[in-house]
Amino acid sequence: MRSRIPLVLLAALVATAGAAGPALAAPAPDRQHPGTRNAAPANGWDAATALASDASDAETAKAARPLAATSRMRTLVPVPVTVQPATGADYPLTSATRIHADPGAEATAAYLAGVLRPSTGYPLPVQPAPGGGIELLLTGADPSVGDEGYQLDVTATKVVLRARTAAGLFEGVQTLRQLLPAKVESPTVQSGPWPVAGGHIVDHPRYAYRGAMLDVARHFRPVADVERYIDEVARYKINYLHLHLTDDQGWRLVINSWPRLATYGGSTQVGGGPGGYYTQADYAAIVAYAQARHITVVPEVDMPGHTNAALASYAELNCDGKAPPLYTGVDVGFSTLCVNKELTYRFIEDVVTELAALTPGPYLHLGGDEATSTTPADYATFVNRVQAIAQAHGKIVLGWHDMVHATPLPSTVAQYWGTETTDAQVAAAAKKGTKLIMSPASRAYLDMKYTASTPLGQDWAGLIEVRTAYNWEPTTFLRDVPAAAVYGIEAPIWTETLKTQRDVEYMAFPRLPALAELGWSPKSTHDWNAFKVRLGAQGPRWKAAGVTYYRSPQVPWATS
Numbered sequence: 190m191r192s193r194i195p196l197v198l199l200a201a202l203v204a205t206a207g208a209a210g211p212a213l214a215a216p217a218p219d220r221q222h223p224g225t226r227n228a229a230p231a232n233g234w235d236a237a238t239a240l241a242s243d244a245s246d247a248e249t250a251k252a253a254r255p256l257a258a259t260s261r262m263r264t265l266v267p268v269p270v271t272v273q274p275a276t277g278a279d280y281p282l283t284s285a286t287r288i289h290a291d292p293g294a295e296a297t298a299a300y301l302a303g304v305l306r307p308s309t310g311y312p313l314p315v316q317p318a319p320g321g322g323i324e325l326l327l328t329g330a331d332p333s334v335g336d337e338g339y340q341l342d343v344t345a346t347k348v349v350l351r352a353r354t355a356a357g358l359f360e361g362v363q364t365l366r367q368l369l370p371a372k373v374e375s376p377t378v379q380s381g382p383w384p385v386a387g388g389h390i391v392d393h394p395r396y397a398y399r400g401a402m403l404d405v406a407r408h409f410r411p412v413a414d415v416e417r418y419i420d421e422v423a424r425y426k427i428n429y430l431h432l433h434l435t436d437d438q439g440w441r442l443v444i445n446s447w448p449r450l451a452t453y454g455g456s457t458q459v460g461g462g463p464g465g466y467y468t469q470a471d472y473a474a475i476v477a478y479a480q481a482r483h484i485t486v487v488p489e490v491d492m493p494g495h496t497n498a499a500l501a502s503y504a505e506l507n508c509d510g511k512a513p514p515l516y517t518g519v520d521v522g523f524s525t526l527c528v529n530k531e532l533t534y535r536f537i538e539d540v541v542t543e544l545a546a547l548t549p550g551p552y553l554h555l556g557g558d559e560a561t562s563t564t565p566a567d568y569a570t571f572v573n574r575v576q577a578i579a580q581a582h583g584k585i586v587l588g589w590h591d592m593v594h595a596t597p598l599p600s601t602v603a604q605y606w607g608t609e610t611t612d613a614q615v616a617a618a619a620k621k622g623t624k625l626i627m628s629p630a631s632r633a634y635l636d637m638k639y640t641a642s643t644p645l646g647q648d649w650a651g652l653i654e655v656r657t658a659y660n661w662e663p664t665t666f667l668r669d670v671p672a673a674a675v676y677g678i679e680a681p682i683w684t685e686t687l688k689t690q691r692d693v694e695y696m697a698f699p700r701l702p703a704l705a706e707l708g709w710s711p712k713s714t715h716d717w718n719a720f721k722v723r724l725g726a727q728g729p730r731w732k733a734a735g736v737t738y739y740r741s742p743q744v745p746w747a748t749s
Contacts, residue, residue, distance in 0.1 A: 264726035267709035269392035278387025338393025371729035398677025399708035400429035406436035409465035425705035437497035454498035491556030522561035558589035619674035698738035
């Protein structure tokens with residue numbers, strides 16, 4: 190049975206947040222989620238302050254020495270399939286270096302130049318291939334690399350990155366970045382030299398779906414923040430960004446046929462505050478920015494529960510025709526669309542029509558979790574009907590694993606967010622062909638506290654230190670689920686307590702790279718003792734890039 194924050198206490202917490210202005214709101218009992226929550230952190234908490242305090246904890250960890258160039262071949266995250274360092278074969282990046290690109294590789298070459306120019310100060314012009322220097326080629330890669338893999342060869346005379354597709358070249362560029370000194374991530378000019386570690390890499394992903402989810406419904410994040418997060422997750426070969434766009438506390442995307450969803454339903458957030466929403470042009474810009482980094486946006490419109498923002502915006506969506514007030518709290522399970530009204534399905538048809546037209550990717554996420562105010566029979570009827578609507582618009586349905594309580598379409602993908610290692614209905618659906626994305630909350634939820642003293646986050650799914658986030662296996666976490674049913678993994682971050690981009694980064698790093706490695710690297714490479722050393726080498730890169738992160742005492746952080 191789920192336990193809830195007493196209503197009197199909940200009201201006091203929310204009232205305190207509202208009185209103090211833009212303070213961190215109280216955590217919530219929901220998926221997002223079930224269980225008893227801790228009170229909110231004190232008003233005015235700053236991730237930089239926490240970073241300083243965490244540094245004292247990290248003093249108990251033995252810091253690694255600065256890395257030699259060749260050592261960088263051994264500190265890559267995610268770890269590649271094959272790595273062969275070559276001593277004495279480092280390539281010196283200089284002001285004379287050119288980037289040469291095959292036809293079709295020009296955009297990736299321009300991206301690479303854009304990454305390297307700010308810190309090196311070098312012009313790095315992009316020219317046709319071949320030509321020495323750095324070459325990005327769409328021919329000659331090892332046949333094993335597939336559509337997202339790459340082959341990277343670094344010698345004293347040139348760097349050659351090969352792939353079958355532009356996506357593969359892009360993932361190879363992320364590895365190439367890590368073969369340079371950490372200060373290459375700085376936004377300002379740094380002093381050289383700039384040796385690229387020499388050696389040979391052949392690499393390809395374990396799973397086709399490697400996701401990160403960002404909740405912009407509980408606390409709104411402007412376009413620039415979303416784009417920054419895209420850049421941060423792209424470094425670790427994430428290829429799907431799941432945007433949780435709607436919930437009880439806010440509707441964050443303009444739907445032209447139902448304009449009050451955004452203008453009214455998007456006007457607040459947890460604890461009050463201004464909220465916000467994306468115009469369709471804003472959303473298109475996010476999608477394009479992600480596409481340029483070979484990341485596919487998966488928009489989520491949660492239903493039939495988590496819908497108070499919509500119900501408050503349009504009275505006619507309620508069974509009694511009366512609109513509830515806007516909601517700024519953190520409890521769940523109280524809202525539901527009126528599943529017996531035909532208007533509800535016209536509403537969903539309109540929303541899906543516009544959302545599908547704006548979303549070039551194959552997936553629409555329709556939520557489906559914690560619909561405790563909907564009867565099981567109504568829930569099944571509703572889910573089956575909305576799946577058909579999405580399918581009619583050429584989209585594949587993604588949904589939280591609760592959707593298996595209906596009848597998943599053959600193409601529907603279920604996202605497992607539970608904490609238990611057994612779920613008979615999920616296992617039965619998987620055996621019938623339903624694909625699963627694994628996001629067990631006790632391992633993959635980035636908004637869970639690291640330790641009991643972490644000033645942000647929640648703990649209903651447990652405390653998740655870095656080792657806990659890394660030490661699990663997607664194919665065996667759920668008993669009786671065929672390994673072939675696991676389509677990928679995703680790392681969600683919910684924002685009930687996260688108000689700023691620094692808050693989001695602090696909770697995501699260093700755990701997101703741990704989960705990214707589970708999605709990319711071969712199962713045979715999975716080893717905590719090796720990973721923690723490689724992860725420690727990422728710290729100076731985040732520092733150079735200005736990324737706020739938690740200095741876990743479990744990790745031997747490198748100094749440069």
